[in-house]
Amino acid sequence: MAKNPAFHGRTKHIDVPHHFIRKLVADGKIVLKFCGTNEQAADIFKKSLPQAKHQFFMAHLGVTDFESRGSVEN
Numbered sequence: 001m002a003k004n005p006a007f008h009g010r011t012k013h014i015d016v017p018h019h020f021i022r023k024l025v026a027d028g029k030i031v032l033k034f035c036g037t038n039e040q041a042a043d044i045f046k047k048s049l050p051q052a053k054h055q056f057f058m059a060h061l062g063v064t065d066f067e068s069r070g071s072v073e074n
Contacts, residue, residue: 024030043049044057058064 021030025032037043038053041057041060044054044061049057
């Protein structure tokens with residue numbers, strides 16, 4: 001949608017922020033870049049992932065297991 005500004009009946013519901021982003025792209029203020037499925041770390045928060053991919057994204061985001069860090073009490 002950002003690259004093809006043609007109006008479609010199915011895009012009537014698109015909110016104002018999306019049109020704002022489209023204008024920024026048209027003005028050259030931001031550049032959209034393709035991000036493959038193996039680079040989308042946000043997937044860990046929004047969908048069920050295979051264990052290997054979940055572990056990979058956890059490491060990529062710096063998430064650690066609380067239990068493995070030891071006790072917080074001294």
